[in-house]
Amino acid sequence: MLRIEQLRDQTDIVLAGLQKRHFTQAETLIHKALELDKKRREAQAALDTTNSDMNQRAKVIGTLMKEGKKEEAETARTETAALKTKTKDLEEALKNAEQELFDVLVLLPNVPHESVRAGKSADDNEVVYEVPTLPTLPDSAVPHWDLIQRLDIIDFELGNKITGAGFPVYKGKGAKIQRALINFFLEEAENAGYTEIMPPLMINRDSGFGTGQLPDKDGQMYHAVADDLFLIPTAEVPITNLYRDVILDEKDFPVKNAGYTPCFRREAGSWGAHVRGLNRLHQFDKVEIVQIQHPEKSYQTLEEMRHHVEGLLKKLELPYRILRLCGGDMGFTSALTYDLEVYSAAQKRWLEVSSVSNFEAFQANRLKLRYRDASKKNVLAHTLNGSALALPRILASLLENNQQPDGHIRIPAVLQKYTGFDLI
């Protein structure tokens, strides 16, 4: 959520930023927010004055009672009672004004970083890096959905039977390579200074609000109605919310946490031709890295995180490219996002395997995540996160790129100590 101060003090910058997203309601909503803010402050001022009056009167009555001046106290009491309705009205007005302002503020997405270019869709994303050569496969090569069936390592039909579409069952070496990837990713994160977190897989509404899934993206999460809890769509949610309502010390920076969790996504309405096999699932595994950083250092940290993810892809020997998302393709809460994609040689497509973002103070404002600066002021911190990495598409690319003429799959050297085998 953007801060109202930001809208007041930097109206033009905010507006220009939101227009890079092709966020058409920007001007209307900013204007409305400023108006409601004025209304809110007026209501607050009126209520404060009345409250102050009431407090004084109550104090006077207390003193009169103590001194035994009963009649005077009684008179004052009746007078004051009349003011109560006024207070009630003012309270109501303030509450409404606050709610109206909040309702507008939550509609505004984050302001993109200056390096983000305007754009409508994924077609306008910038390719920051791409491996010089793409692999070519033998004529016998097939997509991963054929490979997993042939090798009997992932079974969609079984998943269908016990749950439904998009919930695959990993078997034998298929299960083991998942575990190997998770261990590899976690160990790399640990070596990079991240503390491993094993968070709850369900979150409450406050947490959903903190990272931006709620109020209006709840349709993307599985909802346990009886307890009003949601299955996490990413470890970002619980791990970032660890710091909700926290005031850090400047020396705590950077806060670095990483965690493996399954992720659950309803993916309502996003099924189509390109989502076969492992390309899109309702449940998948992911290791996430999360950092909380000083505002002046967050972009440096974003680069560091991108390099970390890049390092993983290099070690796995996968062909990849890096995109800087344009305004229109960026997530609601992000100020700058890099997508990392691996090449799926049999599908001849790029698959997104990681998204690394700086949210600046957008999440922190919702989370009330702050730090005490040198002058003892409380300032919003910056939050960042990245997938490091999401498993299914890594596996898809790995299977397709590493398939041998004899039909077996070569396991990359770095993974072998985790799998215990070098061939599937």
Add this chain to the structure above:
RNA sequence: AGAGAGGUGGCAGAGUGGUCUAAUGCGGCGGUCUUGAAAACCGUUGACUGUUACAGGUCCGGGGGUUCGAAUCCCUCCCUCUCUACCA
């Protein structure tokens, strides 16, 4: 799940209708003393809102209510602890 107890500042903990503007202790910060440190002593120490700055206002788990006045009384929800039951 049932019964009981409880939720107060960074922490511990007092306060059961009127200077609560929340005692006290610990911790933190600043200072005196000291070659330096410790101890001792003195001072200081929350968040939000608001103002040019003051002032003012809000916050004692969340929400609602009673009252001129609520940390304190009432309703409701949440959470924690103890015991019982159940369970990996």
